[in-house]
Amino acid sequence: MSKSKGYAALAPKAPLAPYSFERREPREHDVVIDIKYCGVCHSDIHQTRDEWSDYQDESIFPMVPGHEIAGVVSAVGSKVTKHKVGDKVGVGCFVDSCRTCTECQRGLEQYCSVQTIWTYNGRDKEGNPTYGGYSDRIVVDENYVLHMPNNLPLDACAPLLCAGITLYSPLRQWEAGPGKKVAIVGMGGLGHMGVKLAHALGAEVTVLSQSLKKQADGKRLGADHFYATSGPETFTKLAGSFDLIINTVSAKMNWNEYLSLLKVDGTLVVVGLPEKDVPIAAFSLTAKRSRLAGSQIGGIAETQEMLDFCSKHGVACDIEVVPIQKINEAYERVLKSDVRYRFVIDMASLAKD
Numbered sequence: 001m002s003k004s005k006g007y008a009a010l011a012p013k014a015p016l017a018p019y020s021f022e023r024r025e026p027r028e029h030d031v032v033i034d035i036k037y038c039g040v041c042h043s044d045i046h047q048t049r050d051e052w053s054d055y056q057d058e059s060i061f062p063m064v065p066g067h068e069i070a071g072v073v074s075a076v077g078s079k080v081t082k083h084k085v086g087d088k089v090g091v092g093c094f095v096d097s098c099r100t101c102t103e104c105q106r107g108l109e110q111y112c113s114v115q116t117i118w119t120y121n122g123r124d125k126e127g128n129p130t131y132g133g134y135s136d137r138i139v140v141d142e143n144y145v146l147h148m149p150n151n152l153p154l155d156a157c158a159p160l161l162c163a164g165i166t167l168y169s170p171l172r173q174w175e176a177g178p179g180k181k182v183a184i185v186g187m188g189g190l191g192h193m194g195v196k197l198a199h200a201l202g203a204e205v206t207v208l209s210q211s212l213k214k215q216a217d218g219k220r221l222g223a224d225h226f227y228a229t230s231g232p233e234t235f236t237k238l239a240g241s242f243d244l245i246i247n248t249v250s251a252k253m254n255w256n257e258y259l260s261l262l263k264v265d266g267t268l269v270v271v272g273l274p275e276k277d278v279p280i281a282a283f284s285l286t287a288k289r290s291r292l293a294g295s296q297i298g299g300i301a302e303t304q305e306m307l308d309f310c311s312k313h314g315v316a317c318d319i320e321v322v323p324i325q326k327i328n329e330a331y332e333r334v335l336k337s338d339v340r341y342r343f344v345i346d347m348a349s350l351a352k353d
């Protein structure tokens with residue numbers, strides 16, 4: 001075991017504070033990563049505040065969050081072939097899975113039917129808690145480590161590992177591309193990547209945001225249209241417009257209203273994870289043979305495909321880099337939708353504590 005330092009919530013809803021813990025000694029297939037940057041996902045806030053207790057068995061505290069990890073390989077185990085010391089690498093929302101079930105065999109490790117081992121707030125195969133990327137280093141099996149784009153800044157690519165893949169996967173699954181009308185609901189960390197990726201895939205992109213405050217940014221990121229959901233005519237004007245709507249909103253909202261914006265056979269994909277159930281009227285689905293679907297991040301192969309796509313198309317995230325000492329302030333600003341569009345922690349700041 002070796003010492004690692006980071007920031008943790010010591011108890012549910014506690015502010016994050018400096019915390020020291022142990023990482024495992026690298027095994028034959030392990031990669032040791034010096035973490036340079038870690039994105040701040042709204043899921044980090046939900047989990048450190050234990051907001052998903054209705055849907056999860058347990059939350060493990062102290063909790064070191066962080067699953068948008070970008071760093072540099074500092075050591076490798078004797079049998080590692082996929083990565084070498086000095087490589088720019090990334091780790092997303094999970095660090096292992098059973099590797100043998102049908103889902104793992106299909107490259108859908110995030111839906112492993114045995115156990116997806118989450119990067120934090122999970123337990124490894126020995127039953128020990130996992131600790132995430134708000135920390136100086138991490139030890140991960142080489143098969144769950146991604147190659148980061150070499151032509152783009154590492155800090156702006158960190159959020160691709162959750163925000164990027166969470167939008168890329170449903171955009172590909174439901175075939176966003178030329179001739180398709182796609183709406184992205186909520187332009188936060190996930191949503192702004194949805195705009196960039198849907199645009200890069202060639203779709204006609206509409207943003208549905210609470211207000212018009214982010215309109216100029218939306219257009220700059222690649223949106224063709226931008227509407228405020230608070231506008232009195234938005235839902236009547238856009239009724240029956242979209243092939244695909246991806247809802248990234250973290251709060252409970254009226255999904256029936258969004259279903260009314262689909263064309264016949266259109267799909268509303270939920271990726272935002274509010275803490276409470278959302279009621280759906282049967283009529284909202286039957287009226288246009290609509291589909292209501294969900295999607296959770298993406299598998300390792302698809303995440304690498306997304307990173308390579310971003311590298312080719314010059315797509316990275318719009319970020320605000322913060323020292324780790326400002327993490328609690330950053331959380332409050334995320335909750336107020338006051339982030340343009342993802343906070344990324346500069347891990348060099350850990351040395352200042």
Ligand code: NAP
Binds near residue numbers: 162297334341
């Ligand atoms: P975020 O940066 O806070 O963005 C959420 C956006 O939703 C906000 O910027 C805001 O956009 C809109 N919004 C917030 N509160 C709202 C409300 N009360 N009513 C209507 N709109 C509201 O969060 P994020 O990091 O993108 O994450 C979004 C959600 O996705 C979270 O629940 C997170 O846990 C979940 N998530 C899911 C997956 C998955 O695999 N399915 C992966 C990562 C995250 P506007 O200002 O444009 O309205």
Ligand code: ZN
Binds near residue numbers: 041042043093162163
């Ligand atoms: Zn996330």
Ligand code: ZN
Binds near residue numbers: 097
């Ligand atoms: Zn599996």
